[in-house]
Amino acid sequence: MQTSARDRGLAVLGSVVRPVVYIGLSLPAILIVLASFTAGDNLRFPPEGFSLRWYSAAIASEPFMSALWTSTKLACIATACSLAIGLAAATAMDRYTFLGREAFRTLTLSPLIVPMVVLGLGLLQFFAWSGLNQTFYGLLIGHVLITLPYVVRTLTAGFILFDKTLEQAAMNLRAHPVTVLRRVTLPLLAPALISAAVFAFVTSFGNITLSVFLGFSGETTLPVQIFTYVEHNYDPILAAVSTLVILVTLIIIAILERLIGMEKLA
Amino acid sequence: MIHPTTTVHPSGTVHDSGVLAHENLPAVVALSGLHKAYENFVAVQDFSLEVKKGELLCLLGPSGCGKTTTLRMIAGFITPTSGSIRIADEDVSQLPPYRRDTGMVFQSYALFPHMTVAQNVAFGLANIGMSSARQRARVGEMLDLVELSHLAKRYPRELSGGQQQRVALARALALQPAVLLLDEPFSNLDAQLRVRLRQELRKLIDQVKITTLFVTHDQEEALMLADRIVVMQQGKIEQIGTPREIYEQPATRFVADFIGWCAILDGAVRNGVFVSHGGLHIPVQAGDQDRASLVLRPEHLHPSASGAAPERALQGVIETADYYGSMTRIGVRVGDELVLAEAGLEHGMHFEIGSTVTLSLAPHGGTVIPGGQA
Numbered sequence: 001m002q003t004s005a006r007d008r009g010l011a012v013l014g015s016v017v018r019p020v021v022y023i024g025l026s027l028p029a030i031l032i033v034l035a036s037f038t039a040g041d042n043l044r045f046p047p048e049g050f051s052l053r054w055y056s057a058a059i060a061s062e063p064f065m066s067a068l069w070t071s072t073k074l075a076c077i078a079t080a081c082s083l084a085i086g087l088a089a090a091t092a093m094d095r096y097t098f099l100g101r102e103a104f105r106t107l108t109l110s111p112l113i114v115p116m117v118v119l120g121l122g123l124l125q126f127f128a129w130s131g132l133n134q135t136f137y138g139l140l141i142g143h144v145l146i147t148l149p150y151v152v153r154t155l156t157a158g159f160i161l162f163d164k165t166l167e168q169a170a171m172n173l174r175a176h177p178v179t180v181l182r183r184v185t186l187p188l189l190a191p192a193l194i195s196a197a198v199f200a201f202v203t204s205f206g207n208i209t210l211s212v213f214l215g216f217s218g219e220t221t222l223p224v225q226i227f228t229y230v231e232h233n234y235d236p237i238l239a240a241v242s243t244l245v246i247l248v249t250l251i252i253i254a255i256l257e258r259l260i261g262m263e264k265l266a
Numbered sequence: 267m268i269h270p271t272t273t274v275h276p277s278g279t280v281h282d283s284g285v286l287a288h289e290n291l292p293a294v295v296a297l298s299g300l301h302k303a304y305e306n307f308v309a310v311q312d313f314s315l316e317v318k319k320g321e322l323l324c325l326l327g328p329s330g331c332g333k334t335t336t337l338r339m340i341a342g343f344i345t346p347t348s349g350s351i352r353i354a355d356e357d358v359s360q361l362p363p364y365r366r367d368t369g370m371v372f373q374s375y376a377l378f379p380h381m382t383v384a385q386n387v388a389f390g391l392a393n394i395g396m397s398s399a400r401q402r403a404r405v406g407e408m409l410d411l412v413e414l415s416h417l418a419k420r421y422p423r424e425l426s427g428g429q430q431q432r433v434a435l436a437r438a439l440a441l442q443p444a445v446l447l448l449d450e451p452f453s454n455l456d457a458q459l460r461v462r463l464r465q466e467l468r469k470l471i472d473q474v475k476i477t478t479l480f481v482t483h484d485q486e487e488a489l490m491l492a493d494r495i496v497v498m499q500q501g502k503i504e505q506i507g508t509p510r511e512i513y514e515q516p517a518t519r520f521v522a523d524f525i526g527w528c529a530i531l532d533g534a535v536r537n538g539v540f541v542s543h544g545g546l547h548i549p550v551q552a553g554d555q556d557r558a559s560l561v562l563r564p565e566h567l568h569p570s571a572s573g574a575a576p577e578r579a580l581q582g583v584i585e586t587a588d589y590y591g592s593m594t595r596i597g598v599r600v601g602d603e604l605v606l607a608e609a610g611l612e613h614g615m616h617f618e619i620g621s622t623v624t625l626s627l628a629p630h631g632g633t634v635i636p637g638g639q640a
Contacts, residue, residue, distance in 0.1 A: 168343055169376035171363040173390030174441065183389070187380050 029246060036239035043236045054240040064241050067225035074136075074221060075204040078143035082200045083193065085144065086151030093152075094159040105152075112149040119145070120213030127214070134216040142210045147200035154199060158192025194256050202249070291319040293352075294477040295340060295445050300349035302335055302501075309335040310501045313349070317445065322471060322478045324492035326485060328524070332501035333481045337447050340479065342366045354444040364393075369438030370447040373454065375430045377422035383433050384409070384418040390441045408436040412470070427455050428463055435467075439474060446471070448480040452487060464490055485525045489513060497521050519635055522561040527595070529605040531560045535634060544602030546580065548627065552634040561633040564595065564608040567625040569617070580605070580625045587617045598623055 031045050039049030058064055089108055093101055111119060123142050124133070132138035166188065170180045186193075208223040215224055222245065226238060293316035300313040310332040317323045325333035338344040340351055342363035351359045358366045377386050384405050391401040409415040412432035422430055431451060438446060451467070452460045468491055471478050482488055488495050489509040497504040497512060497520075505517040516522035522530060533542035535555045540548045548560060567580070582600035593608045596617050607625055609617055617623065 163374070163376070165372050165374055165376040166378060168341075168363065169370070169372060170378075170389065171343075172341055172368065172370045173437065174364050174393040175389070176364055176393070179393060184378060188378075 032239050033243045033246065036236060036243040038236050038239075041235060043234055043239055047236075054236040055244075057237050058240040058244065061237065063220075063225055063229075064222070064237070067220050067222040068241075068245075070219045071205055071222040074139060074143060075201045078140055078147055078204040079197050079200040081140070081144045082147040082151045083197055086148055086155055086196065086200075087193070089148075090152050090155035090159055094156065108152045109149045111145050116146070116207075116209040117213075120210045123210070124213050136216060136219075139211065139214045139216060139221075142214045143204045143207065146207060146210060147203045150199035150203055151196040154196040155189070155192055158189050158196075161192075162188060190259075194259060198253070198256060201252075205245075205249075291321070292355075293317060294319050294321075294354055295479060296352040297336070297340070298350050298352075300336065300339060300351065301347045302332070302339060302344065303347045308501050310339070310346075313501070313503065315496060315503070315506070317477055317479055319477055320475055322468070322480060322491060322493045324480045324482060324488040324495045325498060326482055326488040326492075326495050326524075327498035327504075329483055331498040333483075333498050334449060335501075336498075337370075337449055337479065337481045340366075340445075341368050341370050341447055367444040368447050369441055369443035369445070371431070371434045371438050371449065371451050373450045375422075375434040375454075377430055377433055377437070379422055382419050382421055383414060383425070386422065386433055387437045387440050390437065394441065404440055408440045411439070411474070412436045428459055431455070431463065435470065439476065444477065446476045446478040448478065450482055451480075452482070452484070460487075467491070489525070497524065499524075515633055516561060516635065519559055522559075522633070522635065527564055527606055529562045529603070531562065531603055531605075532557075533560065534558055540632070540634060542601075542603055544600075546601055546603050548580075548632060549578070550632055550634050551630075555634070555636055557637050559635045559637070561635060562605050562631070564606045566628045566631045567598075567605060567607040568628070569596065569598075569607050569609045569623050569625050578627045578631075580627065582623060582625065584617055584619050584621055584623055587619055596623070598625060600625070 035043055035045050035047050036054060037050050037052070038044075038047035039051035039053065040047070042048075086108075089104075092098070093105055098104075120142070123138070123145075127133040127135075127138040132141070162185075166184055167180050170184045171177070175183065206223060207221075208227055211221045211224045212227075215221070220228070222241070226241065230238065295315075295317040297316075298314045300310055302308070302310040313332075313336060315323075325336060327333050335344060339346050340353070342358070342361065342365075346359065349359075350357055353367055356367075378389065381389065387405045387408050388401045391404055396404070405418070406415065409418055412435060414429060414432055414436065417425060417429065422433065425433065434451075452463060455463060464487060480488075480491065489512075492509055494506060495509055495512045496506050499520050505512060505521045507515070507517075512521060513525055516525065519530060522528055531540070531542040531544065531546060531548075533540055533544075533546075535541075535550060535552050535558050537554065538549055538551070540546075540550045540552070540558065540560045542548075542560065548562075550560065552558070580598075580600045582598040582605070584596050585599045585604065586597035588595045593610045594617050595606060595608050598605050598607060605625070607623075
């Protein structure tokens with residue numbers, strides 16, 4: 001049969017392409033992780049021997065650890081702000097018709113479209129004028145801006161799937177609007193809120209362009225720290241730091257996966 | 267058109283569920299001059315209605331007739347443009363949904379997907395500040411009532427459509443609301459289940475003796491379940507009456523056409539005989555009218571092959587024949603008019619398109635509606 005021959009051909013092709021994609025996606029991370037255990041002085045693959053010395057070096061390194069702390073703090077606060085603003089914006093766009101709603105929607109998504117360099121330059125000018133230059137708040141505002149599109153998009157999708165008759169049913173069952181929000185709306189939107197938070201956190205945590213533009217005196221974010229370090233040195237401490245970051249991200253995702261999974265069961 | 271505030275008085279026929287008993291009871295829901303206008307259309311206009319205590323009242327009409335809008339205005343989800351809503355002698359027009367004493371079953375049931383059956387039923391009880399011990403007792407009681415106690419720990423998605431409906435009902439009834447509001451509760455179920463659940467619902471409502479307002483577009487559902495039916499069209503009341511009145515004495519052409527099958531002939535009444543524009547002469551019990559319509563239901567006409575007494579019989583040619591299993595519905599061309607009749611198996615005849623048939627008219631044959639089309 002002709003169709004079955006074609007199907008078989010496509011199936012074979014698929015079984016070849018899929019591993020290539022998976023390997024292509026994960027190989028860089030795997031190489032870095034493997035290289036981080038090297039006993040030698042050079043960052044290279046395959047690693048020379050096995051040791052944890054670069055991990056102790058990384059943890060002992062003040063610049064890296066303070067950069068990790070700055071990045072984590074920044075990403076957490078930016079995520080919280082972005083969630084609050086994004087939730088309000090997504091709610092307004094979902095439930096109310098107002099003049100310029102579509103323009104507003106485009107505006108909230110625009111940081112995705114405007115090149116990061118242009119955005120960074122613009123913010124730099126603006127902050128220089130408003131006195132927020134070289135401050136944590138300036139950097140924070142920049143990070144909220146770039147995470148907002150992800151939050152708004154994810155929450156908008158969540159709202160589309162949310163059945164509003166459930167809120168009416170709750171109100172019909174004598175629930176005050178605050179109770180409706182607490183016991184019906186938020187629990188059912190939790191998966192969307194959590195994915196939005198993950199997107200926002202990862203976007204902020206990994207951002208380098210904007211952080212370079214808006215970096216403030218004394219403290220740097222981890223990506224910026226790694227970037228500047230690489231300009232002068234190329235040793236396995238980078239691999240160890242990266243592996244730590246990957247580990248932390250994996251743990252966070254695993255926790256959230258469990259939370260969302262439990263939410264679906266409940 | 268019957269004015270909304272005039273109640274149609276039953277013509278001595280007692281409805282099966284004894285609707286006459288409701289006549290003097292207090293009104294649980296009283297709507298007066300309810301009006302809802304949107305930017306480009308009017309959904310409900312000058313709607314006045316009283317739902318008596320213990321009554322099962324049905325709002326019936328095609329989609330877009332304003333029946334659901336009316337129900338949602340009573341529940342408080344839609345704000346009327348004007349008019350007032352009273353529930354249990356309290357003007358609730360300005361109150362938010364959560365301060366109105368209604369229990370609603372939504373078309374989609376709207377069960378909370380993240381809560382178990384028991385948690386769904388308990389949701390409203392927690393909101394009125396009931397202690398958890400009493401909540402548990404009431405939930406048990408309600409689940410017993412709808413025979414779902416064994417599924418208390420399940421989640422809504424694990425239940426069948428019929429079970430979900432019963433959970434929604436238990437959840438609404440748990441608060442013992444003054445009025446139960448049902449929005450097309452059967453439309454998500456398949457035909458066989460629908461008929462069974464209809465009977466179960468009626469039994470349940472009779473058991474808890476709750477005043478019920480029920481919205482449907484399905485006339486069969488309305489005829490079977492309701493004590494009284496309100497037929498609506500384009501936001502207005504066409505007729506209020508018992509199922510029997512609505513079916514047997516339709517007040518308007520729309521009601522006749524919407525409920526059941528019928529042929530509507532236009533013409534005039536002269537000396538106890540309805541003369542149609544198409545030249546049919548049918549004796550009726552009505553005074554002279556220059557313009558009138560005659561509603562001829564299939565059960566008014568009995569088909570037979572042999573000729574009957576000429577003045578109470580019509581002779582025509584079969585134009586359409588639709589086989590329904592228990593009977594064949596035939597469309598018969600008599601003169602210039604097309605009438606409908608039903609032929610059962612007992613006639614032992616084959617109704618073939620093009621053959622001649624004699625239709626004998628039942629003694630009470632046909633209902634005259636004043637003011638036909640010219």
